[in-house]
Amino acid sequence: MIFENKYIQQRIEKANALKDAGYNPYANDSQRNTTIEKYLNVNSDVVEMENKRDENRHYIVSGRIKFLRIMGKASFVKIEDESGMLQIYVTRDNLHEGFYNTMFKKNIEVGDIIEVGGFPFVTGQGELSLHVDSFKLLTKAISPLPEKFHGVTDKEIRYRKRYLDLIMNADVRKTFQTRSRVISLTRRFFEDKGFLEVETPMMHPIAGGANAKPFVTHHNALGVDRYLRIAPELYLKRLIVGGFEAVFEINRNFRNEGMDATHNPEFTSIEFYWAYKTYKDLIEITKEYFQYLFEHLDLPTLFPYGDLEINFDNFQEIPLIKSLTTIGGVPADITKDKEKIIAYLNEKGITVKPGMNLGQLQGELFDEFVEEKLIDPTFITEYPVEISPLARRSDEHPEITERFELFIAGREIANAFSELNDPIDQLSRFEGQMAAKENGDDEAHEMDSDFVEALSYGMAPTAGQGIGIDRLVMLLTNEHSIRDVLLFPAMKPVSQEINEEDEEN
């Protein structure tokens, strides 16, 4: 049923024809001795040679056929491996008797993975190629590839069948190579600073560390529900209590929320915690981190992103309340008065949920009038305590916390603060969150008394930060949808699959 398509049938027949003639269409004994990139580099001098060839050299390369131009008794074929694309020249007279006409021309086609041996030469058009003297099919593709020029552009196909997207679109491969580099560099940066990489649970008894709806699963042996973690924060801080002074974790978080261009239900973040430091140290290390990334990725610090130009040499720092007036244009006299803020928001056509406190309303003003205007990297500091349940209060101004968020191109990239380490204060913050939950805020924090107990043994003054890796990669690869930096973004199942599930139930 799955292979009923006539093109697939045709290709299966070709695979069978090869098999009948003694050629395994899924051969396993690859003899490849170089990659295409290396071949092109090593033989670049052939261009300078008088007869444009060196028959004393011999290489075996492998790859997928992307273009196939048969011209009678000779053919030009473009094959591609992970490192690059190579043109090979296949002729009847350089292969053993009959193979070219009865096998190559009849049964080999675009999409097949082949292995060829031969010597380097340069064509009349000046392209360094491989003159083939041995030819072997490694893998027969029985499904045809998408069209060679336009490739596959349908986003649904690109996300659901990412392998096709990767076969057809070199720039997509590049994006994911960059993503891998970013994660690798991030790991190296923090290791070089003396941070210890740790792994904490993905299944939590309490969904803590952030405000979000969790996914729920069930542990049969224990007979209890578990939550896929929404953040690793509370576990990492337990490790600081335990005496590790600098830890980080790069891993997935899961949030049961809506999906859009910047949200996927599972996403990757780095969180790091640093004892005997404050959020001011985090500002410095964050600047250093970006510098490190740009240097090692060889990116310009005057960075084009869509229609924007971001200056990564221009890190700004501004307190939240101040940003409301200087950037958001909100009158200074209203930013510290609940009723005036509500009136102002209403005047702008924005309705607010009843019962919001001053800090939440200030956050609302920020989201409405400031966030999208922050293009160059900007640390917004001094967050209200009401919307920062895990952050340490400022010693001088107890209504604000020692916290910042980093915004770039109008999007939040990082969230950081000096950690709350007073167990009594932490307990009362949790109680405040419980009260909010009673009032219908279903995303308020859960009480985590085990965590409070951990704090009660004493956590050194610590600063901690989370950075959204997906959004960071979006920036660095100039992508504008999180799906384009996730190899397999979340998709609804096609209706057929839903029906099958229904039948089982």
Add this chain to the structure above:
RNA sequence: GUCUUGUUAGCUCAGCUGGUAGAGCACGUCACUUUUAAUGAUGUGGCCGAUGGUUCGAAUCCAUCACAGGACACCA
């Protein structure tokens, strides 16, 4: 969750105010030993996303559903 746009051949897309479906690539056959999205000739290929409705007649109009894109809402 709301609004909006889309879904036609393996892929990329046409198809006007309703009259039984079209191109390019790919694929089959033929020709071709220096091509670059090779070329020339010729041919095959479709439940027009699904289900209903209007109509003598629906890819086209209407409704519902499914999936996708975009915007908004929610959310760090």
